[in-house]
Amino acid sequence: MRPRSRNRGKTAVPVKMMQSASEAATPTGTPAGSPTGTPARTKEVAARAALHDLGLEIADRWASGFKNRPTQQLILQKIIEPAVRHILNTMFPWIVGMAVLFLVLLICTVITCVIVLRSGPVSGPAAAAVRAFV
Numbered sequence: 001m002r003p004r005s006r007n008r009g010k011t012a013v014p015v016k017m018m019q020s021a022s023e024a025a026t027p028t029g030t031p032a033g034s035p036t037g038t039p040a041r042t043k044e045v046a047a048r049a050a051l052h053d054l055g056l057e058i059a060d061r062w063a064s065g066f067k068n069r070p071t072q073q074l075i076l077q078k079i080i081e082p083a084v085r086h087i088l089n090t091m092f093p094w095i096v097g098m099a100v101l102f103l104v105l106l107i108c109t110v111i112t113c114v115i116v117l118r119s120g121p122v123s124g125p126a127a128a129a130v131r132a133f134v
Contacts (some may be wrong), residue, residue, distance in 0.1 A: 065071055121127065 065074065
């Protein structure tokens with residue numbers, strides 16, 4: 001078993017958990033009295049396995065309930081369509097705003113390029129630097 005710590009967030013002081021005689025481990029790490037060398041299932045492990053199996057069974061029955069057509073239609077009409085409609089109604093103004101902003105930026109960029117190209121050739125040290133890279 002794993003040692004626990006008394007102080008959370010402070011310096012860890014390991015505290016050994018009490019083990020019964022049947023759970024005491026041998027030097028090989030297997031429980032004492034285990035003839036095959038496999039660890040014995042404790043009550044905690046058995047309870048976790050039972051809860052895991054129960055959860056899988058519930059999930060399987062829940063998922064198989066969605067396979068029939070009336071249930072699918074009901075979920076589609078009562079849950080999915082209203083959720084999608086609400087999301088689109090909420091997001092639509094933002095999508096339109098972003099599209100308008102993109103178009104404004106595109107128009108400004110085109111106007112700036114036209115102004116720069118119509119201004120004529122550039123003279124001086126900046127022109128020499130531009131010609132060196134072109």
